Amino acid sequence: MGWFSDSGYWLGRLLFQRGLAALYLVAFLVAVAQFRPLLGERGLLPIPRLLARTRFREAPTVFHAHYSDRFFAAVAWAGALLSASLAAGVGDRVPLGAGMALWAVVWALYLSIVNVGQVWYGFGWETLLLEAGFLAVFLGNARTAPPVLVLWLLRWLLFRVEFGAGLIKLRGDRCWRDLTCLYYHHETQPMPGPLSWFFHHLPRPLHRAEAAANYVAQLVAPVLLFTPQPVSGAAAAFMVVTQLWLVASGNFAWLNWVTIVLALPVAAGPAATRLFGVTAPHQAPAPAWFEALVLAATALVVALSYRPARNLLSRRQLMNASFEPLHLVNTYGAFGSVGRIRHEVVVEGTTDAVISGSSRWEEYAFKGKPGDVRRMPRQFAPYHLRLDWLMWFAALSPSYAAGWLPALMERLLDNDPAVLRLLRGNPFPDAPPTAVRARLYRYRYTTWRELRSTGAWWHRTLVGDYVRPVVRAG
Structure with missing residues (x-):
């Protein structure tokens, strides 16, 4: 481990980038399939109407230069193809600068879609995908060891996702504090899955245990992310398990899956690589220009973290909010209140x-x-x-x-x-x-x-x- 990078986290980076690219692919395919009736020229909320009343600095998007349904489809398909190539490992087979450029283009294309998506794209998993995608640009590829600073920024993002969700519940609906919210949530959630009916009919003591485990996963485990291995790795692994529980119990788009891939760089750290007997490939020292870019990106994220960090401490905590149009550092949270019917x-x-x-x-x-x-x-x-x-x-x-x-x-x-x-x-x-x-x-x-x-x-x-x-x- 050097001052700048740590080769012990190469497997975690690999899993994170491949998993994130797969989720980008899903997001772009959703855009391809659904944009025309929702956002197209004859859509329910047409993009041209939005562009006519917004400026580029308010909502940065390539569609300010030109919009047509055909051009939107081209942007979405380009994002899907680039995402598929990254999921297949192309980013690790090209020079470092080219790999970073691929990640940056995918991020910019999806940002362009989110910033014209209006209410259809107004949920936390959109900004979470963008924020994770921005950090992926600076993780490098198989030619260099993962930068320590970016690995810590990924932990900071995972911390805000989980801790913000935990605080919004603690400050929100009383049923979270008396551990009864799961009496209702599996039935009243936005879009139940095939197992939700069975989750709803679990014995009520198990529902209370679910709610209590939620606090452990969202208020205790995130703090442990900043402790040394193997404690931090175990905390991340516990988060993965709880997120898979949520995957099984409902349909929450890619929210749970992005959280899982964020946990993988911590869970698949040096202890995991030793456990599974895998060794890191040869990785050259990071070039000076890459170190400079990583330092600049880190400084930017740290500066932009002030308002999201203050929001965590606020009694009027915002849920799933962005403070700047690039969505680089955001606030997160879900289900601060739970419907009873x-x-x-x-x-x-x-x-x-x-x-x-x-x-x-x-x-x-x-x-x-x-x-x-x-x-x-x-x-x-x-x-x-x-x-x-x-x-x-x-x-x-x-x-x-x-x-x-x-x-x-x-x-x-x-x-x-x-x-x-x-x-x-x-x-x-x-x-x-x-x-x-x-x-x-x-x-x-x-x-x-x-x-x-x-x-x-x-x-x-x-x-x-x-x-x-x-x-x-x-």
Whole structure:
């Protein structure tokens, strides 16, 4: 180990960079598949409309120079191809400067997408991917040992992710303090997975143990990241285990997976390499220009860490916030409050020429969010269904959907092919509906007895109209 680098962490760096590149690939593929109906020129929240009212310094993005749906697709596909090449190890087979350039281009392309993504990209896993991706630029490649300073910056990022999430819970909903939040969370989380029903029906003492383990993982283990090995490695490994538990219990996009890859450089440190009997490849001393860039990046991150660090100490802690448009150092947190009941917005259409109490309404099926009570929830994460996720927020309050739900219903009246590709099925394949509406339902998990007798995973009860019938203009 030298003053600048430590070859004992080569395996952790390898796992981190390959894993992060794979997550970048998923994120770009999500953009390719979903941008046109959500953000395109005829999208629910069109990018050109955003660009007309923002300046480059407010939201740095290549799309200020030019926007078209075709250009967006080219940017997203370029990011996907570069991410795939990095996941395959191309960054380790090219000269150090070229490898850094590949990581920097991928980061800049995804930043360009996030900064025009509006509410569809307004979640912590977006800024977390960007912040981790920025640090990956300065980790070097197989030709040099990992820089110690950047390894510590990765620990600082992992600390803020976990510790911020722990503090937001401690300061937030009372059910976290009395260890009862998991009585409800598996049922009311944004998009349950195939095992969420079973997690919900665990005995309540186990739910309390889950909540207590959450505090250990998010308030104790992060502090231990700054202790010597093997204690720090064990703390990181414990975080990996708890994140895998979250992966199994729900769909949280790539939030858990980025946290896992952040923990790998610590967990797969010198002790792990000795345990598994792997030896570091030959690595040359870092060139002076690389050391200078790492020192400059470290100074920048340290300077920008002031406001996120102050936020951790604040009684009015912000959750998932950025303080500058490059999203280099951010705040994180999740589920400071937990809902006790679940509501779902169900969108329906009809082909009846005259709307009356006897009209026949057909339900639109979404890919991930609960709808058909007999359909078992699916596993999608790390892939992210952006519309399904926002529908959960719409059920919390109409204000969350005011900017895009009216446009969604207009597109359904037109049988818009791009929007319909976001859904699992179209009940009107031959002709568009004459009217659409949205209704609010109360959903709850069925009991074991109800599941066996009816085959239904959910029980739902109508609450009332959410959006009254909307008809095509003209």
